[in-house]
Amino acid sequence: MTTMDAARVAGRGPEQTVREAAFEVLRRFGLTTIFANPGSTEIAFLTGLPDDFDFTLALHEGSVVGMATGWATATGRPAFVSLHTTAGLANAAGALATARTNRAPLVVVVGQQDRRHLAHDPFLTGRLEGLVGDYPVWTGQPARAQDVPGALARAHHEAVSGAGPALVVVPMDDWLQPAEALRSAAAIDVRRGRPTLGPELDELAVALDEAHAPALVVGSAADDESSWSAVVTLAERLGAPVWQEPFGARAGFPQHHSAFAGHLPPTRSGARSALADNDVVLVLGAPAFRQYPWEPGDLVPAEATVFQVTPYADETHHSIADRAFVADVSLTCRGLVAKVRARAGKAAAVRPPAAALPPPRAGEPLRPGHVFDLLARWLPEDAILVEESPSSRPELHRRVPARAPLGFVSAAAGGLGFGLPAAIGLKLGAPHRPVVAVLGDGSSLYGIQGLWSAAHYHVGALFLVLSNGGYAIMDRLAEQSGQGKQPWPPFSEIRLGTVAAGLGCPADRITSYDELTDALSEVLPTLADRAGPRLLDIEVAADLTYG
Template identity: 75%
Template sequence: MTTVRDETFQVLRRFGTTTIFANPGSTEIAFLTGLPDDIGFRLALHEGSVVGMATGWATARGGPAFVNLHTTAGLANAAGALATARTNRVPLVVVVGQQDRRHLAHDPFLAGRLEGLVGDYPVWTDQPVRPQDVPAAIARAHHEAVTAAGPAIVVVPMDDWEKPAEPRRGAAALEVRRPMPSTLDGLGDLAASLDAARSPAIVVGAGADDESCWAALVALAERLGAPVWQESFGARAGFPQDHPSFAGHLPPGRSGVRTALADHDVVLVVGAPVLRQYTWEPGDFVPDGTTVLQITQYADEAHYSAADVAVIAEPAHVCRRLAERVVPREVSPAPRRTPDAEPEPGEPLRPAHVFDLLAKQLPRDTILIEESPSSRPELHRRVPARVPLGFVSAAAGGLGFGLPAAIGLKLGAPRRPVVAVLGDGSSLYGIQGLWSAAHYHVGVLFIVLANGGYAVMDRLAERSGLGKAPWPAFTEVRTSTIAAGLGCPARHITTHEELTEVLGDVLPSLAGRTSPLLLDIEVAPDASYG
């Protein structure tokens, strides 16, 4: 007899999602025990880490990951990570366990009230009416996750897996394709607007982070002689940041954006919102008289935007065509230079010192994951993303993504070096992930900038002028000690000399490393933010 479980595995095989990321409970026993040899399994010790690892894996592979969560507790614990996956536009197929269908009407122990539990963050949610509909629902979830770019959820009662399947044509066997348009309406208008501009500029974002789009944007920027800015709070880099046309990262507030774009009368935004902000500030998003054009593959991003014209299409396709049509200009970009930072004798280590060492020694194809809010601006100034997928962060802003995502990225891209730059406060939100890195021999370098507190919160409290912050520092926390307890090798670093030596030993062979390493680096608590 072919069961619903057997048919589901066939769906997973067809879509290439044969690795299951999970932290199981009793409602998952019937699905997960006795897995076929070709179905892989990756355990994390908290559901936030499960979804973070799966999000990293899917990001590296460019396709959906499969996640299995345990009824109410599992789905609720994963809520923040699912929000990050949605905001980062990462497709996930999420199967959530439910109590036995045969007595759900009597509200048994562990029966989940799952509908709406994580709000609108899933792009699609379903609980199949019959057990036999489960494989088709999971196939539909794959389609929804890909086309809507986010997590799609299927709730499956625990007894459904053993029920007989109904082999049939239809949704479980359907292959959905979205063709690439050969022509684009309005392309001539975009080209004309750029040609008529006195001084065009380009803003790029996470939606432009792939090899073809980088190549198209380089060609377009060079032809226009336009500076290229990276969106603020972007999940990924949309342009090679060591290219002469790269101007830097836009500030997170309207006044800063207006200053950065003051000399430009037309701004083309590619693969990014227009324009994502942090704290509210009065005034317009751009200088008076500036026209904003947007190219995005996401309809919601266009509808949220403050653009004058938005084109919903694949950015690489549009930019390639624009680069062929616009009139070339003779403009030389101004060189950018960030001074090197080395500590004076007796001076404590600061994030800038760490980042300068990374900038000099990181292999070019490194995937760098960031979750260090207080030092992120300094990281952007000093460590450029030089290849696609060179930079990854959490666009949603919640903590707990960086550490497990780095593990998933390395699992999904095993031949690339992977470095996670984390704050000590940030790392504690996903610290359980270190066990998974050690157990599955995942060679990530975790760099923890230990300032002994929530430095970004301290700086924001100081700026508010509203009085003393009530939260204490936690200087007694040592992530290197925690890492050792989870089986992950770790070192506590206090000097520039120690750090230089360790990075010199580790970075050249990082791509092939099969053991994680955590560097717990003490840095001064007065790190800048802004």
């Protein structure tokens, strides 16, 4: 075998293109599932894909990134995304912001016009630098076509270590250029670190031992089996109540456990009231603290000492904690269990149980609480529940607890359009788990194109749309502002079931309690094995329970 033949066998011969070299890098890192909405600047990359690559189409870039975010969340691995130039990247901006806040690792290739005439500003030239702000954890614009494979390896590293979307901008002619040796790109390997505490663990243990009434606040970075187990053991040893962070992307504790106190209110006065009896607050895997409406006063009682443990260093920069530690939640909790004294008794119940609503009387409308009570009755324990129904979110929290890791997923960034495509990606990434999305009708319209992907790829998710004919949360906020009537009209004419059917997704319009009972009792028990999507368009009253 000649030197030239050996190089060709090794995949580094002069005949190899940048595209072929890029596929080698993508294979190395398991990035063989492509989520995309194609554009002309990606034709050279996407056409004639190798057989070991899977292409998943969505009809809007928000759905593309939402599905990829769900897939990455379910699998724990980076997802690969292909976006068109300016229009594609701009359409995906909100979804990329959610991916960043939800800590979803994404490797995103953004197409660009032909490098050979970029200087002349041809049609579809993307002015891409800064287009989506600081939401990417890293952005690479390779200086040469031959630098693209290495940039993809770098993007994988940045997506994993930065826990967010990493972008690589690739001019369309780069893919077919001759490649160079891939030694630097191929040698890169990435493993997410598990930072641990040293002497600081003793400091934290002493503070908890000396506390009169400690409390825990958990968040998304505690949402895995190891962390759930460790936090449960620590809470039981301390006899401490456990609060869920407000606006969390995921649940950090089993919400049917007797120590679960509820969701920490998203207001300063609410948080102070909830933590009024606690002199030490340990925040685990969550910001300290994310709020929504501004209020005067402290975030926590003045007498309380706040400690924070998070694997994300950037979370500490916005923290009001007295001491913040960048460390793994599970390992920290297990270390603390070995050091703190066991306390007698259990944490007093803080969260009042939500009594089931009686069925509506003749002529009365369904309310979100009716939907959630029936959902809780039949929802499998291992189900993944995706939430994007802002006006009824607190009601959902009160009535449908997360009972397994990855049991609750939402958009921590707050932008709409995440829930529907994320549910599809979650089911694709965790096909053995039942997936239910609880959506508002207004929220659904931001990502409704995703239903085509759910139908086309036979994704067995259930979509529950609470149709109240308007932006109920916005109506509530307008009412609270005291500035008069809102200018936006309702949209009660819309029938989401009709739209869903037009996109190939089976759907039913639900207007009565009996219809809802029949539908949920039929679908939920066998949801894990469902071979296609279903949408229930449920007519509900505009309950304004947000708070």
